[in-house]
Amino acid sequence: MTTKADVLAMLAEMATLTTLDEETNQSFKVRAYESARLAVEAHGADLTGLTQAELQKIKGVGKAIAAKIRELVDTGAVTELEALRAAYPPAFVELSRIPGLGPKTLKQLRSQLGVEDLDGLKAAIAAEQVRTLPRMGAASEAKLARAIERLGLTGKDRRTPVARARPLAERLVDELKLVDSVQNVLFCGSLRRMAETVGDIDITVAATSPDTVMAAVRSHPAVYEIVVSGDTKTSFLTAPGASGASLQVDVRVVAPDQLGAATLYFTGSKAHNIELRQRAIDRGWLLNEYGLLDAEGAVIASRTEEEIYQALGLAFVPPPMREATGEVEAAARGELPEVVQLADIRGDLHYHTDRSGDGRAPLEDMVKVAADRGYAYLAITDHGEDLAINGSSRAQMLAHRDRIRALQEEYPDLRILFGCELNIGAAGGLDYDPDFRREFDYTVASVHSHFDGSARDQTTRLVKAIADPTVDSIGHLTGRYIGRRPGIELDIDIVLEALYAFDVALEINGALDRLDAASDVVRRAVERGVKLVINTDSHHTSELGRMEYGVLTAQRGWVPRDQVINTWDRERFLDWVATHREHAPGA
Numbered sequence: 021m022t023t024k025a026d027v028l029a030m031l032a033e034m035a036t037l038t039t040l041d042e043e044t045n046q047s048f049k050v051r052a053y054e055s056a057r058l059a060v061e062a063h064g065a066d067l068t069g070l071t072q073a074e075l076q077k078i079k080g081v082g083k084a085i086a087a088k089i090r091e092l093v094d095t096g097a098v099t100e101l102e103a104l105r106a107a108y109p110p111a112f113v114e115l116s117r118i119p120g121l122g123p124k125t126l127k128q129l130r131s132q133l134g135v136e137d138l139d140g141l142k143a144a145i146a147a148e149q150v151r152t153l154p155r156m157g158a159a160s161e162a163k164l165a166r167a168i169e170r171l172g173l174t175g176k177d178r179r180t181p182v183a184r185a186r187p188l189a190e191r192l193v194d195e196l197k198l199v200d201s202v203q204n205v206l207f208c209g210s211l212r213r214m215a216e217t218v219g220d221i222d223i224t225v226a227a228t229s230p231d232t233v234m235a236a237v238r239s240h241p242a243v244y245e246i247v248v249s250g251d252t253k254t255s256f257l258t259a260p261g262a263s264g265a266s267l268q269v270d271v272r273v274v275a276p277d278q279l280g281a282a283t284l285y286f287t288g289s290k291a292h293n294i295e296l297r298q299r300a301i302d303r304g305w306l307l308n309e310y311g312l313l314d315a316e317g318a319v320i321a322s323r324t325e326e327e328i329y330q331a332l333g334l335a336f337v338p339p340p341m342r343e344a345t346g347e348v349e350a351a352a353r354g355e356l357p358e359v360v361q362l363a364d365i366r367g368d369l370h371y372h373t374d375r376s377g378d379g380r381a382p383l384e385d386m387v388k389v390a391a392d393r394g395y396a397y398l399a400i401t402d403h404g405e406d407l408a409i410n411g412s413s414r415a416q417m418l419a420h421r422d423r424i425r426a427l428q429e430e431y432p433d434l435r436i437l438f439g440c441e442l443n444i445g446a447a448g449g450l451d452y453d454p455d456f457r458r459e460f461d462y463t464v465a466s467v468h469s470h471f472d473g474s475a476r477d478q479t480t481r482l483v484k485a486i487a488d489p490t491v492d493s494i495g496h497l498t499g500r501y502i503g504r505r506p507g508i509e510l511d512i513d514i515v516l517e518a519l520y521a522f523d524v525a526l527e528i529n530g531a532l533d534r535l536d537a538a539s540d541v542v543r544r545a546v547e548r549g550v551k552l553v554i555n556t557d558s559h560h561t562s563e564l565g566r567m568e569y570g571v572l573t574a575q576r577g578w579v580p581r582d583q584v585i586n587t588w589d590r591e592r593f594l595d596w597v598a599t600h601r602e603h604a605p606g607a
Contacts, residue, residue: 022068022096023068023191024060024063025191027068027089027093030088031054031085034101035054037105037108038050039116039123040108040123040126043124043127052082052084053085056082058380058560058562059079059081060078063078068093071090072087072090075090096241111138112137115138117503118504119505119506120160120163120164125156128154129141129150133149145165145168150164163472170506171506180217180218181216181503182217182502182535183502183532185217186211186569188242188258188267192207192221192240192242196225196271199232199236201227201228201233202225202226202227203226204225204276205224205226206283208222208223208286208287209288212287213339213576214339214572214575214576216539220267221267221270222272222286222287223269224279224283225272225273226273226276226282227276230273234249234254234273238254238256243256243257243258244258245257247268248270252273252274253270253272254271255268255269255271257269276323277323278322278323280322280324280325280327281308281311281322281328282309283325287342288342289343289344291343292337292348296348299334299348305320307328310322311328312331312332333352334348335354336351337356338575340575341356341575357546357578359575359578360579360580360581360584362567364581364587366396367397367398367593368398368564368567369439369462369464369553369586370399370464370527371439371555372441373402375402375412375416375420376402376410376412376441377403377407377409378403378410379559380560381559383423384427386558387400387427387431387434389561390564396433396434396435397435397437398436398437399439399462400437400438400439401439401441401463401464402417402441403440403441404440404443404450404452405452406445407451407468414452417459421438421459424436424438435590437461437462438459438460438461439460440460441466442457442463442464443469444466444467444468444481446469447481447484448484448485450485454489457488457490460490462492464494465485465486465494465495466496466499467481467482467497467498471507473508475510479511479515482518483515483518486518486519486522487522489601492524492597493527493553494519494525494526495527495529496537497510497515497527497537497541498510498537498538499536500534501533502532502534512544516541519548520548524551525552526545527553528553528570528574528577528579529555530555530566530568532569538573539577542577542578543578545577546578546579551583551584552579552585553584554570554574555567555586
């Protein structure tokens with residue numbers, strides 16, 4: 021049965037492969053697929069039962085794409101997509117993840133050097149052949165080699181970015197919940213711990229009929245190849261998608277009364293589990309995937325993770341914290357921090373509308389979904405003038421401010437701040453002049469270009485921006501895209517010291533392909549006392565769910581609730597915005 025998720029996956033893959041085929045991501049067809057994907061994502065009802073004519077009534081879905089959606093629903097495949105897959109196999113598509121390899125360069129690599137996969141590209145670099153291509157050269161060749169190394173593409177342990185793995189896992193979990201006899205389903209492993217990349221997906225199913233579940237798994241349309249089969253476990257490879265690579269999924273079925281033990285065991289980490297098992301051994305017990313057992317084999321706890329932690333004399337450890345970095349000892353002492361929860365968030369402070377060139381929804385729609393979420397405050401932070409294509413002039417920003425203030429009257433319970441995402445230039449400069457920047461109620465300053473500078477230069481660049489009296493927060497600290505762009509190199513300790521000294525908040529960006537600042541940096545920020553802010557960086561109404569991912573990344577970094585400025589009530593937050601610069605050095 022084709023689902024809405026299948027349609028979204030098809031449209032995303034069509035956009036990716038068409039970009040390669042037409043050698044640009046700006047072609048009419050590519051933009052049409054991307055617009056249709058957003059339209060389908062925002063469409064509330066299930067659309068797989070709609071006729072082609074009804075699909076065309078959805079704004080953003082044209083006749084040709086509506087026909088492809090119907091073809092997918094009716095036949096389980098799309099002829100044009102199959103042809104593109106044949107022309108651009110997964111190993112070739114995967115090369116598009118590497119910074120510096122646009123679709124034109126990829127075609128040149130293929131046609132002139134015979135490069136079809138990563139091994140072929142590395143061989144061409146080693147032979148100094150890439151530099152012979154138009155618009156490349158020795159410097160570009162060296163950058164490619166460095167990008168491959170920094171993206172972790174050199175070893176045999178090839179990992180999948182969370183931005184691909186988590187949506188697939190969520191989709192599989194939702195679909196398995198509909199199978200007869202299933203009582204609960206959870207994905208586990210490093211994905212549940214909110215790691216940035218994963219080796220595979222682990223899914224645990226609590227059900228009374230394992231055979232029924234296994235039959236459903238093996239007939240699932242996402243299954244590309246069964247690699248291991250068993251009575252209560254099946255491993256399979258998912259079909260290669262827009263990312264150009266398959267992903268292994270392990271599905272295990274357990275008895276409902278064993279779910280807690282199984283999810284604890286398969287969530288890991290391995291080192292965390294070892295510490296738990298040692299505590300059980302110290303008490304003369306055994307802890308495994310079936311339960312916590314006493315010396316006679318009687319079950320002490322197994323139904324829930326909470327019961328097992330309690331029996332071991334521990335406070336419950338949230339999954340993102342289970343990395344054997346002191347959490348077990350802290351749980352034993354009752355000293356785990358009260359980490360931030362999704363329910364604690366009171367507002368979003370990095371938020372775009374179609375005033376930004378890359379925004380895809382009007383101001384009115386973006387504000388409405390934030391208000392519907394129950395937020396107490398919201399900063400509209402469209403791009404400043406220095407960001408090519410996406411930025412706004414002074415006149416455009418002032419007109420934007422007038423629209424925001426007029427809209428404010430409709431939302432008495434939501435304080436809407438006129439803000440800006442300022443672009444941090446190569447030397448640390450910012451958009452507009454200081455007087456104009458003071459017109460904004462709130463600002464986030466971010467790096468969007470010049471990623472190749474030295475760590476010293478990039479650190480100086482960030483510190484200069486942090487020290488500017490019109491900056492309230494730093495967005496997506498390194499500018500990375502997980503698995504696609506490594507981001508700038510920094511002296512993190514110096515940057516954190518500057519953030520603390522100037523009382524500027526550090527963002528945890530909830531976009532799955534960013535999660536920037538990374539959890540290890542976030543934990544160091546917590547230790548230094550730096551204020552944090554969790555944002556969605558939404559550009560469309562469908563992206564507010566990113567807040568959950570930002571919160572989970574914060575938990576992985578041991579972030580206490582009160583250290584996150586957008587957990588504060590409106591009065592406290594607005595007071596900080598108005599006064600925090602007065603206490604900074606040189607203010």
